[in-house]
Amino acid sequence: MGNDRADMGSNAALMLACCFFAALGLLAFFDGVHPPEATPAGICLPPPQTWQMPPWLSLAINLALVFFSAFLLAITNRSFNFIPSTSVIFASTMVLMACACPRLMVCLNSSTLLLAANAVALRMIFGQYNAVRRNPGNMFVVATIFSLGSMVHYSFLFFIVIYACSAALLKAFRLREFLALLLGVIAPYWIVLGLGLVPVDDVRFPVIGGFWNQPAPGHEMLWLIVATSLTAFVGLMCGLKNAFSLYSAPTAIRAYNFAMTLPAMACIILPMVDWENFTVYYMPICLFAGLEYGYLNAFTRRPKAIRWSRPKPAQHFSTGFLIYWLTAAVYSFISLMSIYNCLLYTSPSPRDMRRS
Numbered sequence: 001m002g003n004d005r006a007d008m009g010s011n012a013a014l015m016l017a018c019c020f021f022a023a024l025g026l027l028a029f030f031d032g033v034h035p036p037e038a039t040p041a042g043i044c045l046p047p048p049q050t051w052q053m054p055p056w057l058s059l060a061i062n063l064a065l066v067f068f069s070a071f072l073l074a075i076t077n078r079s080f081n082f083i084p085s086t087s088v089i090f091a092s093t094m095v096l097m098a099c100a101c102p103r104l105m106v107c108l109n110s111s112t113l114l115l116a117a118n119a120v121a122l123r124m125i126f127g128q129y130n131a132v133r134r135n136p137g138n139m140f141v142v143a144t145i146f147s148l149g150s151m152v153h154y155s156f157l158f159f160i161v162i163y164a165c166s167a168a169l170l171k172a173f174r175l176r177e178f179l180a181l182l183l184g185v186i187a188p189y190w191i192v193l194g195l196g197l198v199p200v201d202d203v204r205f206p207v208i209g210g211f212w213n214q215p216a217p218g219h220e221m222l223w224l225i226v227a228t229s230l231t232a233f234v235g236l237m238c239g240l241k242n243a244f245s246l247y248s249a250p251t252a253i254r255a256y257n258f259a260m261t262l263p264a265m266a267c268i269i270l271p272m273v274d275w276e277n278f279t280v281y282y283m284p285i286c287l288f289a290g291l292e293y294g295y296l297n298a299f300t301r302r303p304k305a306i307r308w309s310r311p312k313p314a315q316h317f318s319t320g321f322l323i324y325w326l327t328a329a330v331y332s333f334i335s336l337m338s339i340y341n342c343l344l345y346t347s348p349s350p351r352d353m354r355r356s
Contacts, residue, residue, distance in 0.1 A: 013089065014071075014092045017070075018067050020095075020099065021098060021099055021105070024102060025059065025062070026059075028105050029056075033102050033103055033106050036049070036109060039277065041155075042150070042151050042204075043205070044198045044203045044204070046152070047110055048107075055107065058108045059107055062109065062112050065116045066283075068119075069115050069287065070091040073088075073291070076119075076122060077090075080256065082257070084249070087294070090295075090297070093290040095290075097234075097290060101227050101282055104279065104283060110277075110280045111280045111284070112283055113153075114149065114159075114283060115284050117145050121145065121163050121263075122260065124138040124139070124142045125142065125167045125170060125172065129172060136176040139167060139177040140181070140183055142181075144184040144185075147184060147185045147189065153277070158270060159263060160181070163262075170256075225278075227282070232267075232268045232271075234289055238295070239264065241299075242257070260288065263284070263288065267284045
């Protein structure tokens with residue numbers, strides 16, 4: 001009975017987090033918050049911010065992909081129990097962390113696409129662990145998704161190698177999976193370029209921009225840097241704490257965690273190397289930080305007779321909700337004040353209006 005109540009509480013927390021994310025996204029949209037700068041970082045296609053679609057549709061697709069990723073993670077944990085808990089507090093935490101950057105909420109962007117791709121990839125490779133008959137099609141799907149994503153942003157290419165290594169850690173990457181991976185990488189470009197959907201002349205190889213090559217950031221970019229650094233730090237600290245608890249965890253949980261650690265560490269390292277496009281990695285950082293928080297919640301020990309703890313979603317959710325609501329509220333307040341000041345100094349005074 002207690003576990004059922006905990007599950008209902010965590011499910012309600014996830015729904016509340018999604019509603020809060022949608023409300024803040026709509027606020028940022030109508031408040032005129034600008035999306036990240038659309039730099040041409042794809043292999044052959046423009047970034048999602050510049051796609052020809054109505055702004056409201058771009059916003060709706062972006063919100064839908066975030067919700068899809070959160071619920072897919074919850075379903076994946078119900079299927080494989082890679083986090084030893086039935087609570088979905090990790091999905092709620094991921095959504096709330098994403099609230100800290102409204103600029104990534106107002107339209108479809110590469111960061112949200114990378115978030116959804118990582119959620120699907122985790123589902124695919126976890127399904128290969130201890131399977132009676134491994135399906136190479138899972139690796140084909142993973143490679144195809146990231147290959148398609150690399151057309152709009154080259155950062156997707158890094159994760160093809162990373163998830164191949166994760167599959168190897170799960171002992172699910174052999175010759176058939178390697179061939180499926182190659183086919184998944186080649187097939188999208190073969191179709192797009194072979195059918196003439198994209199001219200060959202549009203193929204480009206973007207250059208990675210390091211921190212030392214970039215000018216000093218403005219106040220908005222400085223906020224994004226702080227939010228990204230804080231989220232990565234929280235996820236890293238939770239991961240280090242969980243490392244001690246994993247020694248006594250079952251073998252399957254350790255294997256899942258090790259496979260997840262590779263893309264998680266990549267999301268922390270890549271922004272420092274690819275500084276010019278560090279905002280692309282923010283949403284995946286939220287994903288893996290939320291998962292590490294889920295492990296921390298599950299590894300909290302109860303009395304000595306019981307190894308695993310029963311989650312306390314209300315307590316953890318309220319704490320996380322307060323922290324990230326405050327950060328998002330501060331950002332929204334700064335945005336609103338900047339617009340107000342702009343209107344204040346550009347509007348005519350009452351004296352000028354009487355003269356006219």
